[in-house]
Every structure is written in C-alpha cells, then in structure tokens.
Amino acid sequence: MASLPNGPSSPVDMVVDYFTYDYEFAEPPRVTSLRNTVPLPTFTDFGDDNYFVADQRGYEAVVYYLAGQYLEADMSGNIVDARLQLNKVVREISYSSTGVTVKTEDNSTYQADYVMVSASLGVLQSDLIQFKPQLPSWKILAIYQFDMAVYTKIFVKFPKKFWPEGEGREFFLYASTRRGYYGIWQEFEKQYPDANVLLVTVTDEERIEQQPDSQTKAEIMEVVRSMFPDEDVPDATDILVPRWWSDSASQY
Known part of the structure; x- marks a missing residue:
C-alpha cells in the first residue's frame, strides 16, 4: 500500500504553505478543495496581488452610496429615511406565495412582498433566525456545504517603527514550529505614514477571542522580538x- 504524501514539515515550508492556503481561505489545505482553488478563479481573472483599502471613509462609503440610491438622505449624506431600521435583531421569517413577515427580537413585525436575506453563513447555520416553513432541503444542504471559518486580523500599535520597509517589504512571515502561529505580518507605512502599526493575521484561532487581550499581546511581543532579535523592540x-x-x- 502506497503511503500518502507528507505535507510541509519545516517551519519555513509550513508558513509558506499557510500564506498560500490558510491566509486565502481561512482553513488548512486538508479541508480545502484542490479542484476549486488551484488555480483560484479570482487570481486567474484579476491577478494574485493583495490590495488594501486605505480610504479613510472605510467600506461604509460604499454602503452609504448604495443606500442613497433609494433611501432619503439629508444634505450631509446621512440617511434619514424612516424605512431604514437599525439595531433590529431578526428572529423569525415567515414566507408564502402571498408575501413575507419578519419578526424581530423586540416583537416588531414587518411585512413585505419580498425579502432579501443577507445574513452571514454562520447566522444561517445557527438557530438565530427561524424560517417558517423550514427552508427546502436543497438550500439547507448548500448552506452546510461550507464552514464559517475564523479569520482574525489583529492590529498592534508601537511607539516607534523597528521593522524594514520599502518595495517588496509590505508583508513578512514568521516561521514557527507551530503552523499558523502569528505567521502573516503586514506593515502600513505606505498607506499610513508614521502610524507605527503592524497587522498580524491568524486563522482557526477561537482561543484568541476567548483569552484576554493582555495574553494575546504578550504572545505577539514574544514573536515580534524573535523576528527582530537585533532591534530594540x-x-x-x-x-x-x-x-x-x-x-x-x-x-463566526
């Protein structure tokens, strides 16, 4: 019986493998479809460069623009349309051929001819929203064919910059014997000069959300000082x- 091929085993091979797969899909290669990800259609169509949105307005500018197409706004661009309901937690969606009724946590009820559900995959897989009648089996199967992976971007601010910068140095990797342990780092000197902020991306790390920030900070400082042993960090x-x-x- 032929043995299965071994995966990356050295710290360097593991972090490169992590950057290629986990960083993109938030899950390790063993649960990632080779057929559907290599080559990744997005890279094939648009290239494999990573882009960072540095617009100070953030993604909310896109939301406000789209909302302004059909909701009433004041001269400052603020949405003032009474139809926009915020901070409402949807608990039940009842639907039939005659329309849809939505009930929220505060017992409010809304009726419409159609409803577009944009909840996350994680919400759809939970019991947060009850659908009446239950969604058809083919749709439930489609929902559970994917995982709601854990993808965490941790921002760390320092009083001064001690890392390299310049062309080709926006990303740097930490090669650990523990796969994916604070491995993908990014600096923002080009986007935000003198911000002195580093971003580290981790995946499949539920523990980080459950532990105090002080512990996460201590773990990160140990890694950073290991990466830059000759610097005064x-x-x-x-x-x-x-x-x-x-x-x-x-x-999530």
Missing part, C-alpha cells in the same frame, strides 16, 4: 483584537 502601546467568531450577529 518596544512594548506595544495598543492592540485591537476583533471577535467576530463570538459575535452572535455574525456567528
């Missing part, structure tokens, strides 16, 4: 750890 002054996986509104 100061303690980070701030850290931002998103917790999408434990947020019921996203159900």
Whole structure:
C-alpha cells in the first residue's frame, strides 16, 4: 500500500504553505478543495496581488452610496429615511406565495412582498433566525456545504517603527514550529505614514477571542522580538483584537 504524501514539515515550508492556503481561505489545505482553488478563479481573472483599502471613509462609503440610491438622505449624506431600521435583531421569517413577515427580537413585525436575506453563513447555520416553513432541503444542504471559518486580523500599535520597509517589504512571515502561529505580518507605512502599526493575521484561532487581550499581546511581543532579535523592540502601546467568531450577529 502506497503511503500518502507528507505535507510541509519545516517551519519555513509550513508558513509558506499557510500564506498560500490558510491566509486565502481561512482553513488548512486538508479541508480545502484542490479542484476549486488551484488555480483560484479570482487570481486567474484579476491577478494574485493583495490590495488594501486605505480610504479613510472605510467600506461604509460604499454602503452609504448604495443606500442613497433609494433611501432619503439629508444634505450631509446621512440617511434619514424612516424605512431604514437599525439595531433590529431578526428572529423569525415567515414566507408564502402571498408575501413575507419578519419578526424581530423586540416583537416588531414587518411585512413585505419580498425579502432579501443577507445574513452571514454562520447566522444561517445557527438557530438565530427561524424560517417558517423550514427552508427546502436543497438550500439547507448548500448552506452546510461550507464552514464559517475564523479569520482574525489583529492590529498592534508601537511607539516607534523597528521593522524594514520599502518595495517588496509590505508583508513578512514568521516561521514557527507551530503552523499558523502569528505567521502573516503586514506593515502600513505606505498607506499610513508614521502610524507605527503592524497587522498580524491568524486563522482557526477561537482561543484568541476567548483569552484576554493582555495574553494575546504578550504572545505577539514574544514573536515580534524573535523576528527582530537585533532591534530594540518596544512594548506595544495598543492592540485591537476583533471577535467576530463570538459575535452572535455574525456567528463566526
């Protein structure tokens, strides 16, 4: 019986493999479809460059623009249309050939001819929203064919810059014996000069959302000082750890 091929085993091979697969798909190659990801259609159609949105307005500018196409806004661009309901947690969607009724957590009820559900895959896989009648089996099967992976981008601010910068140095990798352990780093000097901020991306790390930020910061500082042993690395002054996986509104 032929033995199965071994995966990457050295720290360098593992972090390169992690950058190629986990960083893109938030899951390791063993659960990623080779047929559907190599080559990745997005890379084939648009190239494999990574882009960063540096617009100070953030993605909300896109949302406001789209909303302004059909919702009433004031001169400042703020949405003032009474039809826009925010901070409403949908709990039940009842639908039939005659229309749709949506009930929220505060017992409000909304009726419409049609409803577009844009909840995350994690919410659809949870019991947060009850569909009446239950969704057809083919749709439930499609929903559960994918995982709601954990993809966490941690921002760390320092009092000064100690890492290399310039052409081809936006990303740098940390080769650990533990696959994916704070491995993918990114600096923002080009987008935000003198911000002194590093971004580290981790995947499949539920534990990070459950532990104190102080512990995460300590782990990160150990890694950073290991990457730059010849530099005077100061303690980070701030850290931002998103917790999408434990947020019921996203159900990561």
